Amino acid sequence: MKQHSVCVYCGSREGTDPAYKAAAEALGSAIAQQKWRLVYGAGDVGLMGAVARSAQSAGAETFGVIPTHLMDQEVGKRDLSRFVITENMHERKKVMYMNADAIVVLPGGAGSLDEFFEVLTWAQLGLHSKPIVLLDVQSYWKPLTGLIAHIIKQGFADPSLQTLFVTKTDVDQTLRYLRAALS
Numbered sequence: 001m002k003q004h005s006v007c008v009y010c011g012s013r014e015g016t017d018p019a020y021k022a023a024a025e026a027l028g029s030a031i032a033q034q035k036w037r038l039v040y041g042a043g044d045v046g047l048m049g050a051v052a053r054s055a056q057s058a059g060a061e062t063f064g065v066i067p068t069h070l071m072d073q074e075v076g077k078r079d080l081s082r083f084v085i086t087e088n089m090h091e092r093k094k095v096m097y098m099n100a101d102a103i104v105v106l107p108g109g110a111g112s113l114d115e116f117f118e119v120l121t122w123a124q125l126g127l128h129s130k131p132i133v134l135l136d137v138q139s140y141w142k143p144l145t146g147l148i149a150h151i152i153k154q155g156f157a158d159p160s161l162q163t164l165f166v167t168k169t170d171v172d173q174t175l176r177y178l179r180a181a182l183s
Contacts, residue, residue: 005037007100009115010047011108028054042066043074131181132165
């Protein structure tokens with residue numbers, strides 16, 4: 001049986017609400033409990049570090065990808081099962097995507113938005129059909145889903161855009177969705 005890999009995009013900061021870190025830790029543990037592999041940005045700071053440490057302590061295989069220019073800033077976590085250093089951000093995103101069966105987006109900043117929109121655009125173009133989940137902790141992603149609805153309403157995207165990702169409010173919902181999508 002193939003081991004599934006879940007790519008988690010998330011902040012290199014913890015954010016202002018402790019619920020964000022709690023969700024990252026719960027997601028890391030849940031990935032391990034499912035015997036899935038965590039694929040993420042290889043940082044040991046913010047939500048990235050929280051999800052990785054939690055996954056590791058629960059026994060998950062971890063695959064981290066970090067560009068050379070972020071090794072110091074994001075404190076590259078070298079004790080992962082697999083630690084890949086890339087030359088740039090484009091290569092990082094490609095390696096993360098290529099090594100994942102599904103994508104979960106926790107709260108984060110511009111980098112997380114960039115990663116989300118890239119895989120969403122690729123899905124829109126028919127380049128992949130991997131499950132994409134916005135983990136909407138404390139309604140963090142509500143403005144984003146509102147913006148996507150606005151884009152559709154204004155005629156800049158087809159309504160099918162909203163079918164290319166799902167929004168889940170907690171880790172349990174996310175796991176149920178991923179188990180079904182990956183089976």
